[in-house]
Amino acid sequence: MPRLKTQVNRSSHLFLPLSVLAILIIINLIKGADYFKITIVNGAFYGNIPNILFGASELVILSIGMTLVTAASRGQDISIGESGAISSAIFVQYVLRSGNVTLGTILVGFLISCVAGMIIGAFNGTLVSFFNVQPMVATLILFLGGRSIAFIIDGKVSPILANEISNRIGTVIPGVPIHTPIILTAVFIAVVAVVLKTTNLRLYVEAVGINPNAARLNGINPKKVIFLTFLIMGICAAVAGFIAVNKAGRHDSVNLLKFIMMDAILAVALGGNSLAGGKFSITGSVIGAYTIEVLNRTLLRLEVNPEAIKVFKAVFIIVLMIIAAPEVRVFAKRVLDKVKRPSRTTPYARQVD
Amino acid sequence: MRSLSRTERKTRLSNSNLLFMIAGIIFILMYGFALISYPGSFMQFQTFFDLFNYNAALFIVTLGLCVVMIGGGIDISVGAVCGLVTMACAMLLQSGTGSVFEALLLALGIGLAFGIMHGFLIAYLDIQPFIITLAGMFLAQGLLTTLHKEPLNVTMREFVALRNYTIEIPWLGTVNRLGVFIPCEIKPGVIVVVVLVILYAILMKWSRFGRNVYAVGGNRQSARMLGINVKRTIFLSYVLCGLTAGISGFVFLMTTGAGNIGNGSLFEMKAIASNVMGGILLNGGVGNLLGAPIGTMTLLTINELIRAAGVQSNLQAIVSGLLLYLFIVLQSIVISLRGSGKFSFALPPWLKRT
Numbered sequence: 001m002p003r004l005k006t007q008v009n010r011s012s013h014l015f016l017p018l019s020v021l022a023i024l025i026i027i028n029l030i031k032g033a034d035y036f037k038i039t040i041v042n043g044a045f046y047g048n049i050p051n052i053l054f055g056a057s058e059l060v061i062l063s064i065g066m067t068l069v070t071a072a073s074r075g076q077d078i079s080i081g082e083s084g085a086i087s088s089a090i091f092v093q094y095v096l097r098s099g100n101v102t103l104g105t106i107l108v109g110f111l112i113s114c115v116a117g118m119i120i121g122a123f124n125g126t127l128v129s130f131f132n133v134q135p136m137v138a139t140l141i142l143f144l145g146g147r148s149i150a151f152i153i154d155g156k157v158s159p160i161l162a163n164e165i166s167n168r169i170g171t172v173i174p175g176v177p178i179h180t181p182i183i184l185t186a187v188f189i190a191v192v193a194v195v196l197k198t199t200n201l202r203l204y205v206e207a208v209g210i211n212p213n214a215a216r217l218n219g220i221n222p223k224k225v226i227f228l229t230f231l232i233m234g235i236c237a238a239v240a241g242f243i244a245v246n247k248a249g250r251h252d253s254v255n256l257l258k259f260i261m262m263d264a265i266l267a268v269a270l271g272g273n274s275l276a277g278g279k280f281s282i283t284g285s286v287i288g289a290y291t292i293e294v295l296n297r298t299l300l301r302l303e304v305n306p307e308a309i310k311v312f313k314a315v316f317i318i319v320l321m322i323i324a325a326p327e328v329r330v331f332a333k334r335v336l337d338k339v340k341r342p343s344r345t346t347p348y349a350r351q352v353d
Numbered sequence: 354m355r356s357l358s359r360t361e362r363k364t365r366l367s368n369s370n371l372l373f374m375i376a377g378i379i380f381i382l383m384y385g386f387a388l389i390s391y392p393g394s395f396m397q398f399q400t401f402f403d404l405f406n407y408n409a410a411l412f413i414v415t416l417g418l419c420v421v422m423i424g425g426g427i428d429i430s431v432g433a434v435c436g437l438v439t440m441a442c443a444m445l446l447q448s449g450t451g452s453v454f455e456a457l458l459l460a461l462g463i464g465l466a467f468g469i470m471h472g473f474l475i476a477y478l479d480i481q482p483f484i485i486t487l488a489g490m491f492l493a494q495g496l497l498t499t500l501h502k503e504p505l506n507v508t509m510r511e512f513v514a515l516r517n518y519t520i521e522i523p524w525l526g527t528v529n530r531l532g533v534f535i536p537c538e539i540k541p542g543v544i545v546v547v548v549l550v551i552l553y554a555i556l557m558k559w560s561r562f563g564r565n566v567y568a569v570g571g572n573r574q575s576a577r578m579l580g581i582n583v584k585r586t587i588f589l590s591y592v593l594c595g596l597t598a599g600i601s602g603f604v605f606l607m608t609t610g611a612g613n614i615g616n617g618s619l620f621e622m623k624a625i626a627s628n629v630m631g632g633i634l635l636n637g638g639v640g641n642l643l644g645a646p647i648g649t650m651t652l653l654t655i656n657e658l659i660r661a662a663g664v665q666s667n668l669q670a671i672v673s674g675l676l677l678y679l680f681i682v683l684q685s686i687v688i689s690l691r692g693s694g695k696f697s698f699a700l701p702p703w704l705k706r707t
Contacts, residue, residue: 075635076483127678127681127682127685131681131682131685131686131689132685132688132689133681133682133685134634134635134636136427136625136635137625137626137629137635137681138681140622140625140626140629140677141674141675141677141678141681142674143622144622144626144670144673144674144677145670145671145673145674145675146674147670148667148668148669148670148671149671151667152667152668152671262487262490265483265484265487266484266487269481269483269484274481275481275483275484276481305499307495307498307499307502308495308498308499309495310491310492310494310495310498311491311492311495311496311499312495313488313491313495314488314489314490314491314492314495315488315492317484317487317488317491318470318474318485318488318492321474321478321480321481321484321485321488322474322478322480324480325474325478325479325480326479327477327478327479328478
């Protein structure tokens with residue numbers, strides 16, 4: 001029985017997000033066959049697919065960080081939207097105060113906001129790793145107070161980021177047909193992939209997530225690893241905040257990345273990762289994040305009543321989780337075996353007897 | 354014999370009771386500080402009762418969540434369910450077809466339905482509680498906006514009578530400047546809170562279900578070895594939480610008298626914060642149920658204090674976040690100091706006793 005379970009889990013690691021994505025795309029194609037149609041407007045690609053990639057960019061980046069945090073600390077960071085808001089507030093303030101905006105200013109501002117994100121990550125990480133507080137509780141502090149900090153940094157309601165370079169980062173660079181956030185997301189995913197390939201991060205994170213005590217006995221410091229994942233989460237939040245603020249063109253401390261942690265956690269779960277830590281798959285989370293964006297846009301495309309969108313989303317999640325539940329899978333497998341076997345296995349069984 | 358009693362006393366003070374004691378001491382210190390710094394308002398008994406009068410729903414939500422948290426789970430849908438219940442009951446009462454009693458039944462029914470859904474999916478299908486209750490939250494919020502978008506004030510006569518009904522305590526009160534004695538007032542919601550606290554405390558302390566919840570929250574595997582029906586225990590804890598969320602929605606409606614989209618928003622976060630302040634850990638298996646109301650009172654006292662201090666509204670959130678930070682760190686230091694004699698590496702509480 002346990003062997004069966006692990007087998008099922010291993011094969012289903014990317015099966016769930018991909019099948020969901022496929023179902024959603026089929027629904028979209030039924031609604032209208034021009035779903036994949038891409039047009040070129042003002043030298044940039046427009047259409048459903050570019051829109052989805054464009055819209056999900058922050059979510060993808062955040063869900064990568066969330067995957068690492070979940071895998072190592074067996075809990076979720078619920079303050080990611082807030083840390084994104086704070087770090088992007090610092091970015092906006094730096095850019096607004098520097099007067100003449102050049103590419104260098106933006107870059108320095110971005111690096112400063114990354115440092116700010118790391119400080120926030122360090123704050124959460126200290127609580128989780130060294131004070132041994134559950135991640136959700138530790139990040140609850142910033143969840144409650146973070147937006148007020150962002151507002152105080154702003155000093156007023158939504159400062160406007162009106163310059164040419166920000167506008168290009170948020171939309172399109174002339175001459176490049178792909179939206180800049182999509183490129184930034186791709187670059188970020190590539191960097192993460194390289195880091196995971198070349199370093200021991202994946203091994204350490206998984207070891208700590210599966211059993212911190214065993215990891216410690218094997219010479220891995222679980223506290224350091226958990227702390228590190230929160231630092232990475234901070235950087236992810238800063239990058240996501242940077243993209244979001246450039247997309248919006250202004251810094252709205254109340255609504256920027258609001259409640260995105262729910263979607264990010266959902267993306268992690270959709271990607272076939274356990275929310276109780278251990279083995280993780282970044283690919284799954286990324287696909288999960290895009291799936292959520294596709295789901296949101298599908299509901300809009302099907303012209304669902306905007307008030308009822310959340311109901312459909314909830315029903316969708318519940319149905320999905322029921323299908324993916326290990327108990328249901330084992331049950332389905334048993335039923336399938338019963339249907340398949342009688343003709344084949346009974347003679348064998350008799351021979352053995 | 355003496356040594357036996359000594360060891361017994363040592364094991365008696367479990368982490369639950371230690372954290373509960375810390376929570377109690379913090380609350381007393383907090384309220385004492387409030388009394389000293391703002392004697393004018395906090396000295397009046399009415400201020401104390403108003404904590405309950407206006408936040409009865411939060412107290413109730415916290416109780417339900419506490420049971421789930423002790424069982425090692427989490428339910429983040431409670432706030433949304435509370436909001437949904439207020440709107441549904443308001444619509445029923447306002448439509449003129451239902452009585453107050455039927456509205457109460459509706460509230461219980463909605464809560465129970467959500468509880469059973471969460472409990473079944475989490476306990477029997479073994480799905481992660483965070484995701485399922487997140488879906489429950491979306492479902493409740495979506496249903497709330499589909500039902501009615503604008504605030505809905507209930508004008509039904511019987512309900513307004515219930516809403517305005519207050520219980521006066523004749524022997525407690527203040528004398529105002531004109532020399533007129535004003536007795537303290539409590540709302541019916543407070544009675545509900547007190548009854549539920551007593552009921553739940555008895556349930557968690559002495560009933561088989563309550564002890565099972567502690568065992569399951571502490572270590573699911575060993576609870577199964579002990580012959581506890583783990584799945585049923587988890588199921589029942591979520592059902593109880595949903596039911597409590599339903600009751601809290603009705604009490605919320607009794608306090609404000611209007612159904613609104615914003616009702617009960619962020620209650621889940623406030624309730625988690627209250628529970629943490631009350632010494633109930635998210636890991637499960639640790640916590641005293643009486644810590645839930647104490648934690649809520651601490652949270653509310655802090656908010657009242659900040660309001661009394663007249664701090665800018667943005668600083669309020671930061672200050673309350675900082676205080677939460679201090680409490681969490683304090684709790685963690687006390688727990689780790691306690692365990693430091695045995696382990697250098699901090700383990701979950703249930704491993705510390707081996």
